[in-house]
Amino acid sequence: MSHSNAILAPAGRLKLARCVVNDHWPLRRAAERFNVSVPTAARWAKRYVEFGEAGMQDRPCRPLSCPHRSAMRTERRVVGLRTSKRWGPARIAYHLHLNISTVHRILRRYHCPPLRFTDRSTGIRIRREHAHRYEYTQPGEMIHVDVKKLGRIPDGGGHRSLGRVAGEANARARNLSEGARKNRGLLRGFTFIHHAVDDHSRYVYSEICPDETKETAAAFMRNAIAAFAAHGVKIQRVLTDNGSCYRSRLFAQTLTEAGIRHKRTRPYRPQTNGKVERFNRILLEEWAYARHYTSETERQACYLDFIEHYNRSRPHTALKGASPASRVNNLPG
Template sequence: MSHANAVLTPRTRLRLAKLVVEDHWTYSAVAKMFMVAPRTARKWADRYRAEGASGMADRSSRPRRSPNKTPQSVVRRIVALRWRKRLGPVQIAGRLGVPASTVHAVLARCRINRLTYIDRVTGEPLRRYEHPYPGSMIHVDVTKFGNIPDGGGHKFVGRKQGQQNSLATAHRTGERGKDYRPRIGTAYVHTVIDDHSRVAYAEICSDEKAETAIEVLRRASAWFAERGVVVERVLSDNGSCYRAHTWRDACADLGIKHKRTRPYRPQTNGKIERFHRTLSDGWAYAQFYSSTAQRNAALPEWMHFYNHHRAHSAIGGQPPVTRLTNLPRHHS
């Protein structure tokens, strides 16, 4: 690819070569017109005669031989020390007896020059991926939030007042646990996020059974379809609701291919795990709620803000909806 200040781009080279070969301009005249040396004009004209229009494309400037290139055995030792010991360039250079600059160049070439690029558990480079268009892959999962007793929970009103609110709520609802302690319950938030655009869909449910997850998937697929997105694949963890035969059959009915993450490997489903943290910080615990109903009522407005107005760092600081087809009212 030509650099920003290049005098001759592939299209301009073709114009130059055609003037010489087909219109019989002299090298000096065409060189003066395109502000290059006559020798350069001759080079592109000769290449056009030999290869045609395809010869005008950029070529790699990489040398055929690199006698001073770091041996592959040293590269492997550098990478091994980085993965296993998480050492920096100076420490690795001291162990192997090579310049620190060489070590850094190898680490940068292997894309492990930053420790944040390496998985803490396995020591392997992080493999970041993004599907090419909306609907190519959606992620599904369930996150749980404790219900809020009347008057507010302990995170905002303190533990003592929170316990009193829980007792009052349990007295009103009659919900008690086995040891007669107040049982406030749990909100199961079923979440769906598109891999390419990061557009998200969420529903608050009373359980995480397969039947509930299936209905959420059906409604989410219809919700995405209204926005011009056809869901092709769905990625989930190995939760019981996603291992059920009814879930498999529902995916088949919807024409969706189901994939599951490797056990004990939540990083594969990292986009929706990161969305859960954003959901927690931006909605569930962002402000004081006096009841579960008040928090539930705030979810649709926050989801609209997330999809239409919140800048997303992974997609260039733009809201997720900007990556969908530009249909009416998508960006309002």
């Protein structure tokens, strides 16, 4: 579609055609006046004579005929097999001796939904292709909890800032100085960040912890419950993965004493806990690897500022540009 102020917009074409047809300008003079070629001036003048002002509008680019398009009988057989048998493009193609891509284009042309969006017994659509994400209606109805494990940055910088050779040399020096022994089954070279993300508001409470044991997870959960309660949010449900710390009796007892229902995701399905997984990605992009840090202490010193920015200032696409704090009550300031 041309710009409304372009020379050969519908209004400009009409002026050109009227100069040629009504005012009897020579085609060459009209073409020079409107800075177009003579054949172009002749084309618009001819359309004006045949169709009047309506002929000045853009015509669709679709061809009048498509010799390579499949016959209507073939298209009907493809759609018929999809409707009656609920077959996929490959099976229909094998049955009708067609290319799979041809069958796929026919199904798309007739707006046939993917089989995974339909009920296999009735063929009725049960899911939309661009379905809206689920979301609880009030803060505290569902809290997503998870742990993000990050490698600690050695003093002097890691491999992301210094390169692989120098970064590994700093890491070896740190391990030798600390004695890098296993502590409670986990190396001291890692930092464990525990998150609690509210499903409705995306408001997050987070702590940097030395491990992911059941005692640490239970203590973090008690702090998260108190932090949300300070803002008038009563936690009703908690969703976690199947990590050992979340399957412990101590963690279950912590939730039971607070009157919170515990739900766990299906094994090997992190998508179920997708809101906290998405926050983990934001964490890496905007804090953990946002710039080059010279030590783990320097990186952790920026963490509280990042959480404050995320909760109060950062626009969230799921909230139509608002911040998570805009959906939480009783926040100070």
